[in-house]
Amino acid sequence: xxxxxxxxxxPHAAGWAxxxxxxxxxxVWRLGKAVRKHPETKLLLAASGAFCFVxxxxxxxxxxxxxxxxxxxxxxAVLFGPSVMTVLGTIxxxxxxxxxxxxxxxTLGANVFxxxxxxxxxxxxxxxxxxxxxxxxxxxxxxxxxxxxxxxxVTTSMQLALxxxxxxxGIAASFAKFGTIFAVTQVPLAVIEGLIxxxxxxxxxxxxxxxxxxxxxxxxxxx
Amino acid sequence: MSGGGRPLLGGDRTGLVGIDPRIRLLSATVxxxxxxxxxxxxxxxxxxxxxxxxxxxxxxxxAAVFHRLLAxxxxxxxxxxxxxxxxxxxxLLQWGGVVASREGLVRAVEILAxxxxxxxxxxxxxxxxxxxxxxxxxxxxxxPDRLVHLxxxxxxxxxxxxxxxxxxxxxxxxxxxRPRTDRHTWRSLGWLVGMLLVxxxxxxxxxxxxxxxxxxxxxxxxxxxxxxxxxxxxxxxxGCGVLAGLLWLEAR
Numbered sequence: 256x257x258x259x260x261x262x263x264x265x266p267h268a269a270g271w272a273x274x275x276x277x278x279x280x281x282x283v284w285r286l287g288k289a290v291r292k293h294p295e296t297k298l299l300l301a302a303s304g305a306f307c308f309v310x311x312x313x314x315x316x317x318x319x320x321x322x323x324x325x326x327x328x329x330x331x332a333v334l335f336g337p338s339v340m341t342v343l344g345t346i347x348x349x350x351x352x353x354x355x356x357x358x359x360x361x362t363l364g365a366n367v368f369x370x371x372x373x374x375x376x377x378x379x380x381x382x383x384x385x386x387x388x389x390x391x392x393x394x395x396x397x398x399x400x401x402x403x404x405x406x407x408x409v410t411t412s413m414q415l416a417l418x419x420x421x422x423x424x425g426i427a428a429s430f431a432k433f434g435t436i437f438a439v440t441q442v443p444l445a446v447i448e449g450l451i452x453x454x455x456x457x458x459x460x461x462x463x464x465x466x467x468x469x470x471x472x473x474x475x476x477x478x
Numbered sequence: 479m480s481g482g483g484r485p486l487l488g489g490d491r492t493g494l495v496g497i498d499p500r501i502r503l504l505s506a507t508v509x510x511x512x513x514x515x516x517x518x519x520x521x522x523x524x525x526x527x528x529x530x531x532x533x534x535x536x537x538x539x540x541a542a543v544f545h546r547l548l549a550x551x552x553x554x555x556x557x558x559x560x561x562x563x564x565x566x567x568x569x570l571l572q573w574g575g576v577v578a579s580r581e582g583l584v585r586a587v588e589i590l591a592x593x594x595x596x597x598x599x600x601x602x603x604x605x606x607x608x609x610x611x612x613x614x615x616x617x618x619x620x621x622p623d624r625l626v627h628l629x630x631x632x633x634x635x636x637x638x639x640x641x642x643x644x645x646x647x648x649x650x651x652x653x654x655x656r657p658r659t660d661r662h663t664w665r666s667l668g669w670l671v672g673m674l675l676v677x678x679x680x681x682x683x684x685x686x687x688x689x690x691x692x693x694x695x696x697x698x699x700x701x702x703x704x705x706x707x708x709x710x711x712x713x714x715x716x717g718c719g720v721l722a723g724l725l726w727l728e729a730r
Binding site: 259260261262263265268269283286287288298300302303304306308311334342343345346347349350353354356359360361364392422423432438447450451452453454455456457458459462 | 508511513514515543549550553554563564565566581589590591592593594595596597600604610612622624625627628629630631632633634635636638639640643664665667669671672673674675676678679681682685686689709712722
């Protein structure tokens with residue numbers, strides 16, 4: 256869910272950009288290491304970036320100036336890791352902001368933080384935790400994709416609540432209000448994204464195993 | 479997926495073709511941050527009018543402007559419709575137990591004006607810039623090479639993947655697939671997305687092989703001649719004047 260252009264006050268826009276910068280820098284550094292090792296990774300990652308774009312183009316209007324769509328961050332985080340996904344997400348969001356007016360230049364930092372940082376890291380952590388306690392690949396992928404998606408929306412709700420606190424109930428009341436509004440569309444969408452991602456990982460395991468293993472992109476558990 | 483009708487890979491045919499893409503990119507960014515910091519209604523109205531004038535001067539096709547604003551304002555309409563009822567303040571309208579406030583309406587109009595002003599200016603300044611040129615402009619402005627290369631290749635794949643997606647969806651439609659809220663639909667969509675990714679991996683390998691045949695060594699060389707000229711300086715000075723005027727209206 257992109258926060259649209261003009262929606263955040265300028266100090267918030269700048270603040271979220273500053274908060275996102277270290278994560279993006281870390282992702283670029285990690286990406287550099289991966290590309291030096293396997294130069295062909297760059298093209299594969301670009302294809303994945305375009306794929307994320309195609310996924311995020313499937314948007315459903317939501318209220319309060321945002322729109323809902325599958326984030327694809329869970330899948331990306333499981334396949335490529337959260338750092339790389341931060342870079343891919345930033346590229347897709349930058350492209351959308353500059354050329355398609357989807358999201359915005361001033362809200363780029365906030366959108367990167369929710370969609371390219373929180374979503375992938377939560378998805379990746381959940382995947383590792385579920386696999387760590389002996390959960391099946393399908394359960395781990397479902398949890399990563401569905402809850403990674405939801406984490407994105409919880410973050411966006413918090414960003415909007417911080418920008419527009421309720422005059423009576425403050426940030427908490429505003430967060431509850433935004434969260435409730437998004438939950439109507441997002442909880443079912445998160446479940447659907449989780450189910451679809453499980454099927455996607457099955458398809459990839461059956462058809463692209465050598466490529467993913469050669470590039471060390473598929474986690475050991477999924478090989 | 480071709481970028482909403484904009485020339486992702488084509489040439490720039492807009493009225494601002496002579497202006498360096500770096501200046502256009504910087505101008506759009508600075509204008510966006512100034513526009514979102516405005517609160518006075520006269521300044522916001524002026525920002526929207528400046529954006530509209532920019533679109534006219536840049537000769538952006540009316541269809542592109544219409545589609546972009548339609549996509550933006552269809553969502554923004556929800557803001558205008560809900561914010562007056564969500565914010566407390568002076569009663570403007572009472573319907574049953576629901577109260578719309580003047581403050582809420584003003585805030586909604588502010589957001590609407592800011593978003594439209596920025597999007598119009600983005601269209602005016604960047605609509606005609608081909609994506610590869612934009613990538614090189616970002617590189618020359620200091621964006622890391624790895625990010626620029628990824629952006630460049632991502633753009634390369636967008637049309638390819640978009641076309642692939644359309645072909646696969648067409649094949650599904652030909653087999654009488656109708657999306658519904660059921661397990662069959664989710665499984666089918668999962669296969670669709672999976673196959674899209676598999677094919678994009680295969681395509682990435684073929685593109686890499688083709689690039690290696692052409693001597694690709696990891697560096698991208700640009701044909702875009704990015705050089706600052708007097709007209710770019712004049713454009714930057716005029717832009718600063720416009721922004722100063724907006725800030726003056728805001729401070730008045």
